[in-house]
Amino acid sequence: xxxxxxxxxxxxxxxxxxxxxxxxxxxxxxxxxxxxxxxxxxxxxxxxxxxxxxxxxxxxxxxxxxxxxxxxxxxxxxxxxxxxxxxxxxxxxxxxxxxxxxxxxxxxxxxxxxxxxxxxxxxxxxxxxxxxxxxxxxxxxxxxxxxxxxxxxxxxxxxxxxxxxxxxxxxxxxxxxxxxxxxxxxxxxxxxxxxxxxxxxxxxxxxxxxxxxxxxxxxxxxxxxxxxxxxxxxxxxxxxxxxxxxxxxxxxxxxxxxxxxxxxxxxxxxxxxxxxxxxxxxxxxxxxxxxxx
Amino acid sequence: xxxxxxxxxxxxxxxxxxxxxxxxxxxxxxxxxxxxxxxxxxxxxxxxxxxxxxxxxxxxxxxxxxxxxxxxxxxxxxxxxxxxxxxxxxxxxxxxxxxxxxxxxxxxxxxxxxxxxxxxxxxxxxxxxxxxxxxxxxxxxxxxxxxxxxxxxxxxx
Ligand SMILES: Cc1cc2nc3c(=O)[nH]c(=O)nc-3n(C[C@H](O)[C@H](O)[C@H](O)COP(=O)(O)OP(=O)(O)OC[C@H]3O[C@@H](n4cnc5c(N)ncnc54)[C@H](O)[C@@H]3O)c2cc1C
Ligand code: FES
Ligand code: FES
Numbered sequence: 001x002x003x004x005x006x007x008x009x010x011x012x013x014x015x016x017x018x019x020x021x022x023x024x025x026x027x028x029x030x031x032x033x034x035x036x037x038x039x040x041x042x043x044x045x046x047x048x049x050x051x052x053x054x055x056x057x058x059x060x061x062x063x064x065x066x067x068x069x070x071x072x073x074x075x076x077x078x079x080x081x082x083x084x085x086x087x088x089x090x091x092x093x094x095x096x097x098x099x100x101x102x103x104x105x106x107x108x109x110x111x112x113x114x115x116x117x118x119x120x121x122x123x124x125x126x127x128x129x130x131x132x133x134x135x136x137x138x139x140x141x142x143x144x145x146x147x148x149x150x151x152x153x154x155x156x157x158x159x160x161x162x163x164x165x166x167x168x169x170x171x172x173x174x175x176x177x178x179x180x181x182x183x184x185x186x187x188x189x190x191x192x193x194x195x196x197x198x199x200x201x202x203x204x205x206x207x208x209x210x211x212x213x214x215x216x217x218x219x220x221x222x223x224x225x226x227x228x229x230x231x232x233x234x235x236x237x238x239x240x241x242x243x244x245x246x247x248x249x250x251x252x253x254x255x256x257x258x259x260x261x262x263x264x265x266x267x268x269x270x271x272x273x274x275x276x277x278x279x280x281x282x283x284x285x286x287x288x289x290x291x292x293x
Numbered sequence: 294x295x296x297x298x299x300x301x302x303x304x305x306x307x308x309x310x311x312x313x314x315x316x317x318x319x320x321x322x323x324x325x326x327x328x329x330x331x332x333x334x335x336x337x338x339x340x341x342x343x344x345x346x347x348x349x350x351x352x353x354x355x356x357x358x359x360x361x362x363x364x365x366x367x368x369x370x371x372x373x374x375x376x377x378x379x380x381x382x383x384x385x386x387x388x389x390x391x392x393x394x395x396x397x398x399x400x401x402x403x404x405x406x407x408x409x410x411x412x413x414x415x416x417x418x419x420x421x422x423x424x425x426x427x428x429x430x431x432x433x434x435x436x437x438x439x440x441x442x443x444x445x446x447x448x449x450x
Contacts, residue, residue: 010295010316014361035359042318042357043338056315058362084351108427110405111339113351114358200426201340 009048011056018061023175024146030172032057036080037114039107040123053172065118065177068092076142076180079118083107083130086117095183098190098209102133105194108201118176121161124168124232125203131233132209133192134158135225137181143174153177162232188213188221193284196271204228205272208284217248224288228271229264229281236263239285253289257282300364304329305373313360320344320355322363323370331371331400335429342428345401345408346370352408354427371400374407382445383407390441394432402428406442416446 011033017023026032032055035041044050059065059080066080068089075095077086083103086092092099106112106129120130121141139158144151158179161168170176184190190211196202207227213220222243224236239260246252266277295314302309304327313322320337323329323346333343337356344355347369374381380388383406393399402425409416409424416424421442430438 008294010314012294012296014296014298014315016361016364035362037357038359038362039339039354039357042359045316046318052316056361058359060362107339108342109408109424110342110345110352110354110427111357114353200423 009052011052011054013055014058015055016058016061018063020062020064020144020175020177021146021151023057023059023062024144024151024173026055026057027173027175028146031055032172034059034122034175036060036116036119036122037082039111039115040119040125059175070095070183073183074180075183076178077117078178079121079176080116081118083112083115083117084109086130087112096137096181096190098133098137098192098211099130101192102129102194102207102209105129105200105202117179121158121179122168122170122176124162124164124166126165126231126233127204127207127228128233129192129194129204129207129227131158131162132207132225132227133190134179134181135233135235136190136209136211136223137184138223139179139181141170141176142178142180143170144177145171145174147173155180159235164231184211185213185221190223191288193287194227195280195284203271206266206277206280206284208281208288210288212243218245219243219248219289220245224260224285226260226264226281226284229266229277231265234264236260238263243289248289253286256289257285260285298361298364300361302363302365303367305369311360315359315361317360318356319346319358319360319363319368322360323355329370329372333397333400335397339427340429341398342401342405342425343398345404345428347404347408350408350411352405369404369407371404374403381407382448383410383442386441386445387438390437390444392433392437392441398428398430398432402430402438406438406445410442410446410449413446414449416443418443421446 031053033053035058065078083106086103120128140155192209194204194207209225211223222240226234266274268274297312335341335343339354339357346355
């Protein structure tokens with residue numbers, strides 16, 4: 001037999017709505033667990049790490065939640081957009097290629113075909129690969145819920161969204177409907193780096209993203225983010241502030257590394273030691289700042 | 294108590310109906326409920342690709358998929374590739390190249406290879422290698438697998 005938890009702990013109800021409103025109504029009592037691609041959920045529930053709630057709500061039939069659109073200078077990525085969609089999307093390829101960089105070495109082909117950006121955000125792993133990229137794009141998540149007889153939306157900047165490993169400010173009755181960000185300036189350059197012992201199928205040991213405008217050697221509008229160096233995906237705001245508007249010199253870069261070391265709080269785990277993570281973060285920061293990016 | 298859900302989907306060209314617990318995997322549905330054991334269980338956590346199937350033309354790991362999510366969709370598993378007594382071109386190429394030893398990875402390899410060949414008319418070796426990152430083979434050393442699939446890709450190009 002295929003080894004599976006013998007099932008009396010599964011959900012008591014199941015629904016596969018085709019509209020956002022139906023999904024939000026099904027979540028309104030706070031007793032629903034959302035199924036998107038399932039690449040995190042299947043294992044987490046199977047191992048008992050996440051208990052099922054009363055209702056399993058499969059949102060994959062909601063066509064409105066999938067795809068990338070641009071409106072009034074803003075890009076909007078629907079929660080169900082998969083990593084494969086992101087790799088293929090021409091709009092994103094033109095406007096925010098850093099997302100394709102992050103999706104390119106995400107898991108494997110089979111997983112990219114189903115893993116959604118909404119799932120990557122809601123899973124709130126400090127190592128989630130789309131997260132440093134979305135953080136340097138100044139991403140905001142859109143949360144939707146059904147309240148007093150109507151759909152309501154609120155927006156939360158991604159930098160305020162994560163509160164701990166697997167924890168966010170999203171309430172149980174809220175659906176993450178999209179992640180949005182202003183179309184980056186044409187001149188802005190953004191890059192993503194990820195490290196693991198293998199080139200593929202690797203949860204990042206450390207990941208890093210930088211977005212900046214460059215004028216000669218001066219850097220402006222600096223956004224810097226790291227994955228897997230603390231309990232949440234981190235916007236390194238002290239390091240950003242140090243770099244803002246300055247001319248990059250070897251000395252400034254070393255000062256930035258020092259500031260970064262004060263901002264991160266890496267841990268030892270099965271994938272790497274805290275020391276190695278700190279070391280990698282410093283290597284990545286030097287690389288991002290010296291690269292012509 | 295876990296709810297059972299009635300689902301209906303197309304498996305290898307035939308409509309199938311089943312009643313499945315809401316937390317069952319698509320892999321358990323295929324293997325344990327429908328007796329279609331061509332699709333393999335190895336790691337059970339998305340790392341090895343032995344359980345690869347096509348859903349609406351896209352390759353996925355059946356071990357990470359919920360059986361209830363098969364509802365209304367079209368699935369191709371290794372059993373659906375052969376027609377009558379003839380192997381599909383990718384299957385035949387694996388035989389011709391000796392790209393099979395124990396055979397445990399083979400169904401997943403072949404389904405993923407079909408996905409790659411069908412979706413990329415000019416599949417390069419590098420694209421092939423990247424496309425098979427999620428398929429582990431402990432026997433062949435991959436070379437013969439790459440050769441077999443490259444042959445089919447080049448013949449179709
Ligand atoms: C072998 C393997 C390799 C992996 N490699 C990587 C990797 O390289 N990089 C990486 O970042 N991740 C990786 N992952 C993790 C996983 O694939 C990603 O986090 C993926 O993006 C999750 O998306 P999903 O659609 O599958 O989410 P699901 O598993 O469906 O959901 C994840 C969580 O988010 C909740 N949720 C999902 N969507 C919503 C929504 N719209 N609103 C509210 N709640 C929601 C679910 O209830 C669940 O708690 C890997 C996983 C596996 C098994
Ligand atoms: S059994 Fe599904 S990926 Fe290994
Ligand atoms: S032939 Fe044995 S695992 Fe590939």
